[in-house]
Amino acid sequence: MYRFSIWILLSVLLLISCSAYLNTFYNAEIAFKEANEAHKKQMRDSPDSLLAPSAEIAAKYEKVIEKSIKVLETFNKKKKWHDDALFLMARAYYYKKDMTKAIRRLNELQQNFPSSPFIPQSYLYMAKAYIEDGNLNKAEEIIEMILQKYPAMDAKQEVSLLLVDIAIKRGGSSQAILLLEKAYKSAKTETKRMELILKLAELYIEMKQYSKAILLLEKTPRIKDLPEQSYRIDRALLDCYMEIDSLQKALTLSDAMKSKKSYENHKEEILFKKAMVLSRLGRYDEAIDILRDLTINIDSSNVASDTSQIRARALYELALLYQKKKNDMENADKYFSLSSRSIDTLSREISKKRISALERLNKLREGKDSLDGPLVSRKYKIAELFKYELDVPDSAYYHYLELTKDSTADSEFVSRAISAAAFVARDELKDTLRADSLFKLLISRFPATELAKDAQKQLGVKVTIKTRQDSAYEAFCRAEDLLYKNGDVKGAVQAYYNVYRNYPDLPIAPKSLFVAAWLSDDKLEKNKTAKMLYERICEKYPESEYCKEQAEQKIQIVEDTLKALEARRKNEETFQKRPKAKKNKAVNDSLEQKKEDVFDGKEKMEDQDSLSMDEAEGESGKGEN
Incomplete structure (x- = not known):
């Protein structure tokens, strides 16, 4: 009896533990199903693209991940069910667009549970994750492995069509088209054929080959039992007509689409596109009427929550029509204000800029x-x-x-x-x-x-005009020729200085002045002249790079050099007492002064036809044209 009671107790505890595990995992599965269905609805207009989930959907995926981790950590003895939790978690990360973590969990599943029934599907998700992550070579390698090892997985061409995505991402549109055409020939269902036609048409549209897309879309039959695919085909065709300015065809098609009951779920988008066609045709009042009907009941106090993407775009386009076509700034400002608080990010940001520009316009006019x-x-x-x-x-x-x-x-x-x-x-x-x-x-x-x-x-005529900038540049080039071709440093210094003197208002002036200063400093070793020129750069052009990055430091160096020379001269005076020495010193001083006779503001250069810098400063006018 005692043993039987123990056995009953253990069975109950085991049952409770198992139930707790199953309950946790079941809740994770339910959360994933809810999140994924909502996510697919969000991606309805772009079923071939993995769009980032909304904040609400992302929170549900996070709940899946938390519960899956709890299964792994709390019920570690139930390893036979761990593969379920790993695969569920990996898919949640994938749809949440966290590819690094998705790939890591898929790897964990493949390494720890090689016999799991989820292994084939795990490779498919891994290939998709690598494509999203941009690792196309790795994705292609996995796809080729799946096609060889698990060919049954490609029964609906779900695997082979991933090669199309890779070709497109690599910029190989021609290769992608060949793959799609091959897949179309072997497609077994109308659903698959329509999906492939849409992919082909979208690729042609992306390549701006609208005539090819139109030819393909026009001859594709619309199937009553496939309303979503049929709608996407008509929508792509409508976009093509608008791109080639076949606006009357676009208008006729939009009216036909609006009358189809099977397209009722897309009524807002159809009306929006019709308004855009009418606007392009110059029928602005009709376009405004449609857009106003689309936006008439929006709660102005809570625009973001009360607008779809289509209605948000309608607000923006309505504001543009009032501003640009009707010159009605009051209504333009009203709808830009609503659009600036809408759910559509692009429309919201542009509208804010337009509001700011309109406010600025009013201030300028006042x-x-x-x-x-x-x-x-x-x-x-x-x-x-x-x-x-x-x-x-x-x-x-x-x-x-x-x-x-x-x-x-x-x-x-x-x-x-x-x-x-x-x-x-x-x-x-x-x-x-x-x-x-x-x-x-x-x-x-x-x-x-x-x-x-x-x-x-x-x-497109011959350029004959010579501007002051051209003249300044030519003068600068002549100065360079004097320096580099003729080796005439003194002549070059004067020529560079003349560029500054004649064109003080042009950007080349501080550069020319700096070159004159540097040559005086480094090549001619005329410290006083160099100091005067460096100081003039910062006096005339204090914000230029030649002052801030060069002249300011050079001035200090030259000043230190002049102080050292002065100290040396005084020392020589102290120790040279003899009259002969004094005479020699006077001669030396005279020679030193003569070295400074080019630009010290007192004498002209040796070439009597040249102007010294201070004299040049006094000249009127700006020189040659």
Whole structure:
């Protein structure tokens, strides 16, 4: 009796332990099923891509992982069920897009449980994980092994089609097409054939071979029992029509799609695409009506939770139509504000920028901020806002031209406005005649400028304009020739200095001044002259790299050298008492002074036709053109 009671007790404990294990694993399986079904629904529009799960779905996958780890750690004696937990955990990591951990758990399963029934599927998930992780060679190696060792797994071409994904990721579109065509010929079901046609069409679209995609999609039959695949085919065809500007066909197709009951789940997307077609056709009011119907009941206090991706995009497109086509800034601001709080990341960020640009536009028009400068400056900034931030090229063009008519505007603003208007006319408005006319106007009104030189390049004519920058560069090159070809260091120093003197406002000026200083310091050993030139760099161009990175340090070195020389001279005076020595010292001092006679601001260079630097500073004008 006692033994029987012990046996009953042990059986009950075992049953409780087993039940606890099964309950934990069962909960993990249920959580995975719920997460995966929701994830597949999220990926419905892109079934061939592994999209990152939403935060809610990711939390469910994390719950699967936690319960699977509990099975492994708490019920370690039940190893015959550990492979279940490992495989479940690996799939949760895979769909959560944590490929490193997924691969590690799959490896653990394969090494510790080689006889597990999950081994073939584990290799398939491992290949997919390597593809997602970018390790295409390893993925290809595993796929080839599966096809040889487990050929039955490719009955539905699930394995071999992974080679298509690898070919596409490697940029081998032609190879991918050959593989898809081969797979299509051997496909046994209508479902598989439609999936392959979609893959082929999407590949053609990615390659911008729209005519091939259209031919393929138009002849593919729509099957009543396969509404999702049929919808994806029609949607791809609609996108192709829009890409080639076959807008009437696109409109007809969108109406046909809207009337199909089997496409009811996609009604919002169909209406959105129809609105985009109408907008492209210039039927803006009809497009606005559709977009407003799509967004009419959105809760403005909780936009992110009350919008789908389609409705979020509808808010943004509606704002654009009001801004760019209807010039209704009040409604534009309203819908940009809603879009800036929507679920669609791209629309949200762009809308925030548009709101900021509209606020900036109002401030510039009011002219209340003194930092914006005079009226001319504000006009130019308004034109720039329309061009770069509000994406309204015709308004940008108008404001640029208005600026050119302003008699109070200086030449810099006017020349820049003409150039900008020319580029807008050519690149945005596609009006080459207007653009060429403006480029010619720029050349005639502002010759010898960089903008006029660029205008000649844009017109495709021979560049004959010589700017001050060109003249400065040529003068710098002549100085280099004196130094490197002729070995005339003194002449080169004067030539470099003249570049600075004649073109003090150009970027080449501090560079030229530094070279003159360095040559005086390093080659001619004229310490006073070098110090004066180094100091002038920092006086005239304190923010330049030649001051901050070079001259400031050089000044200290030269000053130390001059102090050392002065100390040496005084020592010599102390010990040289004889009259002869004093005479020799006077001679030496005279020679030393003569070494400093080129640029010390007191005498001219040996070449009497050259100007000394201080004299050059007093010259008026900026030199040659």
